[in-house]
Amino acid sequence: MTSAITRREAMFGAAATAGSLLLAGGNAGAQTKPTELRVGITTFLSGAASVFGVPARNAAELIFEDINKAGGIGGVPVRAYFVDEGPGTDHLVGEFRRLVQNEGVHIMFASISSGSCLACTPLSDEMKKTTLLWDCGTQRIFEEGKHPFAFRTQGYGTPEVLAPLLYLLKHKPDFKTLAVINQDYAWGRDSWELWKAGMEALKPGVRVVAEMFPRFGAPDYSTEVTRLLAARPDVILSTSWGGDLVTLVRQAAERRLFDRSTFVLPVAEASMQTLGKTMPAGHVIGARGDHWNNHPKPKDPAKLAKFVEAYRAKYNEYPIYPCHHMAQAIAAMQAGFARAIAAKGGGWPNDQELANAFRGLTFDTPTSSITLREDGQGLEDQIVGLSSFTEKFPFAVPKDMIIFPAAMVSAPVGQKSVEWLKTLKPEFLAQVPAPVAG
Amino acid sequence: MSGSANSLSRPAGAAPARSLGEGLPALLGIAALVLVAWAVPWLKFVLTIALAKGIAVLGILLLLRAGQVSFGHAMFLATGAYTVAFVAPFQTEALLLLPLAALLATLLGLAVGLFVVRYRDIFFGMLNLALSMVLYSLLEKLYEYTKGTDGIRVSVLTFAGLRPERETQEWLMFGLALLLAVLFGLLVRAYLASPMGRALAGIKTRETRLEFMGVSARRVLLFAYVLSALMGGTAGALVAMTSRHVTPQLAYWTSSGELVFIAILGGAGSALGPFLGAAAFELVRVYAAAAVADAWQMILGAVLLLVILFAPGGIWGMLAGRLRRSA
Structure with missing residues (x-):
């Protein structure tokens, strides 16, 4: 035509x-x-x-x-x-x-x-x-x-969410309340579903005080930060990334939210250079894998x-x-x-x-x-640690790192992640390796 | 906005180019499309999408005739596409899915149309935009049902009960899109030549005159709107069945903008314009993306600027001008 x-x-x-x-x-x-x-x-x-x-x-x-x-x-x-x-x-x-x-x-x-x-x-x-x-x-x-x-x-998503969750359970086992602030799109929702399934299985009874899904690319998180300051959760989870994470961390740090709550940021690594010294120390950070610049024992x-x-x-x-x-x-x-x-x-x-x-x-x-694996999924180890500053890097890198073997934190072949996470028992935590100084 | 719409279709409105002049280019175009699809297999997919979008833009063209620009037409496209995606797991017959998608989009068009045809110009455009963004947000946020931004995979379809090979299926979709494009093209041509179609131009020039003649402008526009929704839904179903994956992006305002862009590019003077525009748009985009993966947006933008500056009647305007001169 x-x-x-x-x-x-x-x-x-x-x-x-x-x-x-x-x-x-x-x-x-x-x-x-x-x-x-x-x-x-x-x-x-x-x-x-x-x-x-x-x-x-x-x-x-x-x-x-x-x-x-x-x-x-x-x-x-x-x-x-x-x-x-x-x-x-x-x-x-x-x-x-x-x-x-x-x-x-x-x-x-x-x-x-x-x-x-x-x-x-x-x-x-x-x-x-x-x-x-x-x-x-x-x-x-x-x-x-x-x-x-x-x-x-x-x-993939499951180990990348489960590893930070296990790290948190080891690092701060007595937390009682949690809030989530994720981007409003598939990964933000998916990662929260995975986290929730894992958390309810491994540490039942945690109270979720706020579930927030600000829109993707939001330039301002002041309402969310205010709500989080008021709700005073022990832990704040955010799987946000890129510019959104940078904005969130800056605005939350400005208002001292990091002093009140422990943040868990599974996709933090890619934003650390941009944030530089603005990133507060002592919060759980992940890298979607084990490739940190200060990997404690690279092959x-x-x-x-x-x-x-x-x-x-x-x-x-x-x-x-x-x-x-x-x-x-x-x-x-x-x-x-x-x-x-x-x-x-x-x-x-x-x-x-x-x-x-x-x-x-x-x-x-x-x-x-x-x-x-036989289903096509790769087994990549996960390293999670606490944000810290060293002489060597002008941005935050993890310390007290735990290397999670991929097979431990991935859903077995043929099982659906959420179903598998629900079957985890608190004893699972005993398998978590000891942290390595980095 | 209506100003730009006016200037867009003026060259065509001035000369009722609905003469024999369209038949030959159309036949040549069809032949060229089939030839290209046969010679360059991967372009078959791109051209199928282009034909589908052309059908949706035909709907935009109807409204342009009335001097109205809809910045939310992608909502009908998305309705058609998501209908296919939702129903496909239960009913894989493409020949049933297509009319179903078109029907649902038509119903939505009627519901929305009853409301928006009371408005003109910027209000008409913006209301459409707002409603399409409502649909976008729903598709994105009703995560349990729509899988959010990840979208839904359309399962393998059957055609008249058969499940053809990939190559055959690509040809079937291409053929189906081409057939529907021709049918809708003819329909729109006949419609625009009819009193109802002529009344659309009346809305653009002076609506009160229409009312004095005893013609309800609102009803005229509503009919065009519902027809354009039908074509949008058909286009959406074709897009979903071809790309086999739907995401809320389909309903986003940039997708609506793309349709208006194509309408401007192709020219509003003829039922051929939308298809010229859609083919040019998709081909420029795909070749620009292949040549400079980083800066294809700039090339696309430059093409539109050039068209607006030097060929306000769009590609069809350029061609028609040349044909008239040579005739």
Whole structure:
């Protein structure tokens, strides 16, 4: 019904077709080694979540540069295609198709936003394209269905909420009242549901004095702070992140809310640099994983230091957790390709062979190693600690850290997180490892 | 606002371009679409979405004829989309879901329309905007039912009882969108040529005259509004069935803005305008995003600015002008 397809578009189309036909030739039959390994990466380049998306893209560019200098993956140089999650789902799923069908990417990295992940993962099934879920946290992905081509190379909501809860129960076992102030969107609601289920099982009888869900991106929390000052909860939970968390902490600190209540901030790490010394000491902070700059016993300290220094040298800031999650996805990709190529005796894997290589894969990160379970979920340890200041960093880092082994805080394969959390018993606390000074 | 709407459709209003001039471009357009969808498989998806949005923008075009701009039309799109998402687990038949979604959107259009057609210009636009944001908030906050911002996955659909392969299904959706686009295009053309349609222009120029002639302006506008809601719902159902994932974003004011943007881009002069605009919008966005993932918004904005500055009649205005000159 349209004649918007001008000559230029037609040429664009023709060129694109020629490209895709060439690719089709390369992908079919005897899987010859491609001239480049194409990686499609969806990340936020615009909007509020670009505070995560842009550093993650920076990290990817940095690491790919390194990989290519060292000869690429399996001798093939890597090329990344970045796609913005900002415009919404219908645009993103179109972009996913473009990357797979037109650019001929060999592997996809999907999404910061849980909504994006929920939309892209079924596409990976349909298009039979290995997709690494590199940052999104929703537990719904692998708990509501099987996705043979999707793998999450990091932790997810359940361990990221349960670990701070266990830490709180160890650190301040006698708290009686709690308030929650989360962003009003899926993660804010989901994380509260997980927390509540865990808390009611592990420490029944805590009184919830306020449940607040200010709108996403709210610029002012004065009413909420006033209410919290009046309610005097022992503990205040907030899984907010990015600019929202920075605003909340600043306004709460200004009015001395941190002196009255203990805060639990599971996604604090990414905002610590912005907050600097404004972040009060002695509150529970998490990082959606174990990648703190002051990790007490990283598996490969030299590698961690090298990554952090290289990132700082290039971008003039410390890497935050999305950078590490990106690095994890890339490490998984390297290990997965290596395994698939080895399994084929040096040949280049097709889509199915590549996916097979990821099932049960273990790969190293600078701080630890991560195993992808049979359902595709990665097991990433969690470190939670108390905010503190040291000579070394101009921002808060945790002390008295507890390293939670991933298997301990993740719902077992085939179980739904909320149901599983409800079955926990207070004795579970005895399994929590002792804190390590950091 | 009404000022801009006036200037938008003036070139077309001045010349009743409803001549034979539309048939050939339409046929060429259909052929071009099918050709592109066949030659570049991934564009099939983008073009299906473009056709769906074109259908929704056709509704906006009706209201533009009356000089009214709705900044909340995405609410009908979202209604259609969420109807599909909610009902799909129980009834997977696409050919039933589509009319159901259209019906619900029409009913909502009637309920909302009864209220908003009493207002004109900025009040009309803003009331629509407000109501669409109410729907957005509901979709976002009724977390138990709508899964909030994460949205709902639309389960695999059947077509006339069959469950086709992915490739076939993509063609089916594309074909369905194209068919509906043609049907609604023809319907809108016939409607605009009818006395009811002509009366819309009367609302824009001087409403009192209409009333003196014994025509109820409110009823005329209500009919157009309900028709546009029907098309919005159909578009939403198509979007949901194509992208297979719905989020409250669909009802957000930026989505409504996008529809108005497309209407301006395509030009309000012809039933072809919305489809030209939607295809141009989606293609510019997708190629801009591919070329510069960081700055595609800027390119899109520049395109709109250029169109407003140099082609106030939109893409259709440009084409029609060229056709008239060559004829």
